[in-house]
Amino acid sequence: MALTDPAFVAIQVLNAFQLASLLFLLSVGLSVVFGLMNFINLAHGTLYMVGAYVGYAVAQASGSFWLALVLAPVAVALLGAILHWLLLARLQAANPMKQVLATFGLIFMGLDAVRWVWGSQSHGLEAPAGLDGSVTLLGQTYPVYRLFVIAVGAAVAVGLYLVLERTRLGARVRAGVDDRDMAAALGIDIGRLFFGVFCLGCGLAGLAGVVAAPVLSVYPGMNMSVLVLALIVVVVGGPGSLSGAVIGSLLIALVQTFGQVFAPALASVAIYAAMAIVLLVRPGGLIPLKGRS
């Protein structure tokens, strides 16, 4: 029934884009950091959750969604800097495995920390005035805020593209991802680059959290399903590349959204199947790193 209705399909595509936008914000930092240092931050979903809670708290206190939208990512980026200083910098000499495991412990800590401060119940965050209405598309009403979510993801993607492709800093990051040893030999300080990219990635996770808050509710445990989706995006897209994160996010969001509409029982399994197929056919992801497949 539904596939023949263009309006319905269009709405679902928009829903998929909205999810893709969130997944992109989450996975791009993870992905580039992984490309640089072979390190994956398992507490990335936790930072997303913290972003949502900080956003909620700021919006509650100030009454301004826009202030929350600015402050939450900054707060989470700061938290990322602290984590880097306390944990990752000290473990960098050791193998990346230790770093990954340490961030795993942080998931447990983050979950209870959030419960302690904000309680176990879920919270909602209102979309700001001007974005709380809906528009009519092909005869269907669609919330404006969801279009805003898509716009944020697209804007960040374009911004990152310009930085990566047009600036010296971006060139350094690309060189580091391509061949860390070579870049280091050319005098690029990989450690500092890692720090910068890591904090930016954390900030974007925080941004994803606060942007997602009005659409999804804010609750302890909102981090886990999202973390796994983001990991799948990194794996499917291939670590280290912006385009991989974009393509991976779109693919996973489409499979997830349409799966949930047409075969809800299979949907949750379908994305894992998508990942398994990509891993089998292209073990390095859709956009593999050069010489490191």
Place this chain on the structure above:
Amino acid sequence: MTPSLEARSLVKRFGALTVTDSLSIGFERGARHAVIGPNGAGKTTLFNLLAGALRPDAGQVLLEGEDVTAAGPDARARTGLSRSFQRNNPFPDMTVAENLETALAIAGGVGRVFWRGFGHYRSLAEKAREIAGSVGLNMVGDTIVRQLSYGMQRQLEIGLALAAAPKVLLLDEPTAGMSPEETEAMRHLIAGLPRSITVVLIEHDMDVVFGIADRITVLDQGRVLLTGAPEKVRDSAIVRERYMGSGG
């Protein structure tokens, strides 16, 4: 006579760079065949293609006349191709004896036994002692490999490769980073290998090459520049001019 190991028109590209360029080479049974050439000539890539650690973009690898191009390194090892590594690559947290016993267990196909202790296989321990002796490691059998000197770890590389009872032995710069004394000992060790084994050797030390090899191939930019007896290579004008100026 079919060569022990043969490469036919091998091509390997990394991105835009063609590292192995339609390369054909044969290694005769029992030969002591050295592959030389400047850094970046594609020696190690050729080794990895021969051993199966890399897959070629085109061409074939034949082991004892059989096409093994599609076989992985483990399958090639099981049919008699053994290698050492350019960078020491032992099992670092095991003793020397355990390293060799493990290699023998893999080669002997007892690895799938999970229902009785390793100690049950006493013959492996004896064989391991024998190999340790043959590569000059009989005094350090119980030393953890991580604590071994670099030169001794290099000797273990050969021991591990020998434990697989190879028909063809690929040695990737066996004397790299060794002192003159250690190099001399290694030269003796390789020269003393049984003639039934085909030895293919990448080496930078020209004394070692000309002391061991009965056949030499010069690689340049992924191609064979020249193959022949040591005298012929030594006398070749192009080799003299390019590579032998300082080395020897």
Place this chain on the structure above:
Amino acid sequence: MTLRLVTLAVLIVAAGASWAFSGFFGKDLLTEIAILAIFAMSLDLLAGYTGMVSLGHAAFFGVGAYGMAAAGSLLGLGGLPAMAVAVAAAMALALIVGVFVVRLKGVFFIMITLAVGQMVHAWVFRSEALGGDDGMGGIIRPDLGTIGLVLDDPADFALFALVLAFLSFLALDLVARSPFGRLLTAIHQSESRARALGCPVERYKLGAYVIAAAFAGLAGALAAQRDYFVSPEFLTWTVSGEVLIVVIVGGMGSLLGPVIGAAVVTLLKHQLSDVTTYWMFFLGLFFVLVVMFADRGLYGALRRLKRRREAAT
């Protein structure tokens, strides 16, 4: 070697004494430790010996638990056959999943096992046949009347769990000491060397994965019996995470370390949950500190202590 025997003896005596002198609550705790010890030892074979650090081991624990429940209430099997079904189900899943995951290494392996764990959880959560998020009851404990045990009695069930933990240790220890186990260690230390010597690495990893799943399934089947009930909770990522914490805190690659870890973490959890509802925070903190400062775990610390005393004398 002797440290190993002494530790084993101490553990057996400690388990026996606490079983003999504890009350109802103590025996319940002992059962919990025994089950977690089996689960943790099974992960140690993967993570400690083979170097495959899995964050989805709860999948096999959960499948074992659900296998136990389904074999009893859907197929009408008795306790022991149901346990066999539980273990077989976990092994079957490991065989299917393993074919894919053993190709991946390190951080990629961590990610895919986490995803697989979440997938199994998501699937069970929505499965009507398995009760969805309500879970399943109707689990029966094996009938061991012939050897004089009434497993519905908490004391006898604790003994049953302890004996199974001991047998699991013996079995896994034998596997670790066998040529197969030696090759797993070899693969951990240098995969490329093992491969160059002729070892079909993926097949050995798959073997380790399936054996580990079997014992995780056994632990799951016991956990289902302990509660007479299973729910998707058995399959959550926190279960995978906790067992990895147990293995690392106890000391990887020793089998005895994870047993010590199981006891320490279980007792710690109970002490903490008396004091604070936020015990997960402190468990996570404890784990981060162990990873940062003592990655050989408690058994590794014992080993170092012994070596230092030997050096002193």
